[in-house]
Amino acid sequence: MTVETPDQALVRAAMEQVWESMLYAVAEPWAPGDHPDFRNGLQAQIALTGEWNGELRLTLDGTVAAEIAGAMLGADEDEELPELDVHDAVGEVLNVVGGSVKGALGGATALGLPGVTPVTVAPDHDDCVVVAWRGSPVYVQVVPAAG
Amino acid sequence: MKILIADDSRVMRQIVLRTMRQAGFGHHDFVEATDGADALDKVAAESPDLVLSDWNMPNKTGIELLRALRGSGSTVPFGFVTSEGSDEMRQTAQAAGAMFLIAKPFTPESFSDALSGVL
Numbered sequence: 001m002t003v004e005t006p007d008q009a010l011v012r013a014a015m016e017q018v019w020e021s022m023l024y025a026v027a028e029p030w031a032p033g034d035h036p037d038f039r040n041g042l043q044a045q046i047a048l049t050g051e052w053n054g055e056l057r058l059t060l061d062g063t064v065a066a067e068i069a070g071a072m073l074g075a076d077e078d079e080e081l082p083e084l085d086v087h088d089a090v091g092e093v094l095n096v097v098g099g100s101v102k103g104a105l106g107g108a109t110a111l112g113l114p115g116v117t118p119v120t121v122a123p124d125h126d127d128c129v130v131v132a133w134r135g136s137p138v139y140v141q142v143v144p145a146a147g
Numbered sequence: 148m149k150i151l152i153a154d155d156s157r158v159m160r161q162i163v164l165r166t167m168r169q170a171g172f173g174h175h176d177f178v179e180a181t182d183g184a185d186a187l188d189k190v191a192a193e194s195p196d197l198v199l200s201d202w203n204m205p206n207k208t209g210i211e212l213l214r215a216l217r218g219s220g221s222t223v224p225f226g227f228v229t230s231e232g233s234d235e236m237r238q239t240a241q242a243a244g245a246m247f248l249i250a251k252p253f254t255p256e257s258f259s260d261a262l263s264g265v266l
Binding site for chain 1: 155156157158159161162165203204205229230231232233250251252253254
């Protein structure tokens with residue numbers, strides 16, 4: 001069985017589901033504007049291995065990550081969440097997106113555990129599905145394994 | 148009744164808990180486990196009436212947890228709450244003794260439907 005690289009429509013559909021069910025928001029496409037400041041950005045990564053090998057990467061500004069974590073936890077607007085919870089929330093968003101993508105891929109594919117690292121540069125908009133969170137971009141890239 | 152929620156994500160455990168409350172199950176007692184191995188210990192220590200477990204966890208995955216429980220003779224009702232809901236995984240879960248599989252992202256209705264015959 002040949003498993004194709006997940007396409008952007010599949011990723012976007014998964015993100016729309018997550019936005020609706022976990023964040024109680026509508027996943028509007030992000031309109032490219034000024035290049036966002038990513039000095040305090042975060043990136044979650046999750047590996048898919050098996051008949052298709054690669055990873056999904058979700059990149060967003062740190063403030064956006066904290067707002068999303070707050071929405072997931074039902075926290076008050078002014079509540080400052082621990083960094084651990086913010087990383088956990090961002091990883092879990094990607095985990096759910098990854099689960100949907102894996103299910104749609106079919107074949108014998110395994111989903112890894114999400115990891116989260118700081119980033120300072122936003123990915124290239126053209127390589128990503130970009131969804132807006134309160135007007136700010138959340139990028140998801142599909143990155144096939146080298147070779 | 149006592150319900151054990153096993154997930155390595157604290158955020159997801161909180162979301163499961165909130166969704167259970169929204170689905171009308173908030174009057175039950177809840178215990179949390181941070182991975183499959185912790186869940187195995189907590190089943191022994193806390194004797195829950197239901198286990199809601201993630202699939203993909205460090206130390207011991209959800210399916211390894213379920214097989215360990217059934218291998219030790221435990222018949223505790225067990226359901227998965229996981230980001231992966233393929234037919235193959237549902238069949239694997241059922242064959243191992245799970246009562247249901249709720250796929251993330253979920254709604255309160257997902258829990259109502261799955262748990263209506265259990266709680």
